[in-house]
Amino acid sequence: MTSDANRFETRCISSLPKVFPDVELDASAYSAGSALLNERFSFQIAFRSGQRIRDIKVEVESGLKEAIRVQRIGLVPSEYPVRDTSDDYVLRRTPGLYPDPLYGLASGEPITALGGQWHSLRIEVDPDCRYAPGSYPITIRLSSPEKGILGEETLNLQLLPATLPGQRLLRTEWFHADCIATHYRQEIFSEEHWKLMEAFIRTAVRNGVNTLLTPLFTPPLDTKVGGERPTAQLVDVYASAGRYSFGFAKLERWVALCRKCGITHFEFSHLFTQWGAQHAPKIMADTKEGTVRLFGWDTDAAGSEYRSFLKQFLPQLRLFIEDHQLGSNCFFHVSDEPHLEHLESYREAVKGISGHVDAYPRIDALSDYAFYESGLVPVPVPATNHVQPFLDAEVPGLWVYYCNSQDRDVSNRFMAHPLARTRIIGMQLYKYKISGFLHWGYNFWYSQYSIRQLNPFQVTDCDHAFPSGDAFVVYPGPDGPIESIRLAAFHEGLQDLRALECLEALIGREHVLAMLEEGLDTQLTFSSYPREDSWLLEKREAVNRLIRRHLRHREEGAVHERP
Numbered sequence: 001m002t003s004d005a006n007r008f009e010t011r012c013i014s015s016l017p018k019v020f021p022d023v024e025l026d027a028s029a030y031s032a033g034s035a036l037l038n039e040r041f042s043f044q045i046a047f048r049s050g051q052r053i054r055d056i057k058v059e060v061e062s063g064l065k066e067a068i069r070v071q072r073i074g075l076v077p078s079e080y081p082v083r084d085t086s087d088d089y090v091l092r093r094t095p096g097l098y099p100d101p102l103y104g105l106a107s108g109e110p111i112t113a114l115g116g117q118w119h120s121l122r123i124e125v126d127p128d129c130r131y132a133p134g135s136y137p138i139t140i141r142l143s144s145p146e147k148g149i150l151g152e153e154t155l156n157l158q159l160l161p162a163t164l165p166g167q168r169l170l171r172t173e174w175f176h177a178d179c180i181a182t183h184y185r186q187e188i189f190s191e192e193h194w195k196l197m198e199a200f201i202r203t204a205v206r207n208g209v210n211t212l213l214t215p216l217f218t219p220p221l222d223t224k225v226g227g228e229r230p231t232a233q234l235v236d237v238y239a240s241a242g243r244y245s246f247g248f249a250k251l252e253r254w255v256a257l258c259r260k261c262g263i264t265h266f267e268f269s270h271l272f273t274q275w276g277a278q279h280a281p282k283i284m285a286d287t288k289e290g291t292v293r294l295f296g297w298d299t300d301a302a303g304s305e306y307r308s309f310l311k312q313f314l315p316q317l318r319l320f321i322e323d324h325q326l327g328s329n330c331f332f333h334v335s336d337e338p339h340l341e342h343l344e345s346y347r348e349a350v351k352g353i354s355g356h357v358d359a360y361p362r363i364d365a366l367s368d369y370a371f372y373e374s375g376l377v378p379v380p381v382p383a384t385n386h387v388q389p390f391l392d393a394e395v396p397g398l399w400v401y402y403c404n405s406q407d408r409d410v411s412n413r414f415m416a417h418p419l420a421r422t423r424i425i426g427m428q429l430y431k432y433k434i435s436g437f438l439h440w441g442y443n444f445w446y447s448q449y450s451i452r453q454l455n456p457f458q459v460t461d462c463d464h465a466f467p468s469g470d471a472f473v474v475y476p477g478p479d480g481p482i483e484s485i486r487l488a489a490f491h492e493g494l495q496d497l498r499a500l501e502c503l504e505a506l507i508g509r510e511h512v513l514a515m516l517e518e519g520l521d522t523q524l525t526f527s528s529y530p531r532e533d534s535w536l537l538e539k540r541e542a543v544n545r546l547i548r549r550h551l552r553h554r555e556e557g558a559v560h561e562r563p
Contacts, residue, residue: 010151021117049113078468081416173442199480224449277335314356399436409527426493
């Protein structure tokens with residue numbers, strides 16, 4: 001009889017369950033799935049040992065081996081998992097260790113099993129159109145030098161003869177250049193900083209980000225009133241007696257780097273402060289006396305000095321935009337998250353830039369419909385729990401966002417949330433034909449209001465300000481970003497969205513929507529959707545089956561039509 005100390009368990013599960021070390025694993029076994037030829041497909045191998053075993057070897061056996069990446073899902077602490085007002089669609093409300101960072105395993109790198117604890121490996125398959133359609137078994141084997149084979153699991157992946165269309169959705173996760181420099185102790189826009197930023201931009205693009213927050217001046221975001229964030233300013237300003245000239249060399253380098261990495265759209269940082277547009281952002285300038293701060297919290301946004309600056313700056317920026325063919329591929333911001341009491345100050349801010357950037361799209365995250373109704377925000381970005389008035393008005397080109405306040409009913413990405421709650425956003429974005437998705441935290445590793453630097457491996461809630469996971473989806477690794485399971489789940493949602501668009505091209509939108517909501521008691525909305533992992537997995541498999549069936553019918557029809 002095998003003793004508990006000698007027991008070693010493995011289970012192949014889907015990418016959706018979060019495996020906690022201190023509770024029994026209740027996820028169902030998962031042995032088969034399908035994917036399109038250019039789609040990343042993931043699953044997990046969960047394992048538990050009766051005793052600690054070191055130097056466990058992970059072997060991959062498959063015809064897709066060269067397309068497979070193995071990652072170890074690590075744990076990070078969460079003191080503030082959910083808000084007090086949160087609904088009950090959470091995995092747990094208690095503080096503790098939560099699975100999140102994805103540590104890549106180099107070839108032959110061993111892992112450790114700890115006695116009595118469940119952990120898991122994430123297996124990612126990225127065929128990238130390099131393989132023929134067909135069935136591919138994938139076997140993952142765990143073994144140790146002393147004990148031999150500890151366990152093995154096999155999943156059968158069916159690659160379908162179809163490809164996902166290009167991503168239509170514009171997606172931005174606000175990129176915080178200063179956080180990268182602070183963590184790695186690099187001077188902002190030094191050569192090493194540019195190198196690190198490239199690594200973080202490439203990871204963002206790999207996960208569906210195609211629009212990047214571009215710091216013309218230090219972004220006036222999450223900054224204490226009267227405080228400052230480190231200067232991250234791409235536009236050089238030269239000031240003399242109220243006259244200004246500008247240098248765009250760093251901005252030009254930024255645009256070139258982003259384009260090289262795959263960024264297609266540029267989201268210019270806000271021209272006025274957050275929550276009301278009452279002040280100017282921090283703007284540094286070179287003068288005869290040296291480098292000085294021209295504008296900031298002490299600057300009246302509607303005052304003549306800042307108005308004069310904008311009147312001189314924006315025409316020069318417009319020339320840069322046209323010279324570099326950015327055109328409709330750039331977005332302007334006024335102020336982030338204004339509320340109804342800020343309507344007049346926001347209106348004054350809009351007046352300050354009126355006539356200068358009218359030719360370009362202007363977006364802002366907000367939730368009060370009055371801003372759009374009054375014509376102040378051509379492209380509103382409402383929170384998903386405040387989106388209904390904008391949907392009712394059929395706002396063209398509508399974007400949406402969520403952050404820490406969206407803690408009831410709607411999709412979100414807190415560490416305490418099921419990954420299905422994160423992934424469902426793809427199907428919701430499809431149903432409502434949403435044009436863009438915005439989130440404020442790709443890599444915000446400061447405390448709330450940017451008062452102090454934090455180590456995101458130790459503090460995941462911005463000093464108890466936001467539920468763990470709201471402020472970032474990547475961690476700072478030794479040489480660049482470490483991804484998270486939440487970032488991966490959101491990307492799976494984007495792939496679901498593209499698969500639905502693929503199916504729509506075959507059978508029409510009306511039939512896709514009917515299939516999507518088939519069997520549901522209520523319509524799929526941003527706040528009403530099935531909560532089970534199984535529904536999401538089965539619905540996606542149903543989409544894949546329909547794609548394959550209708551492609552086969554097309555092929556058979558084409559054959560019959562040939563002379």
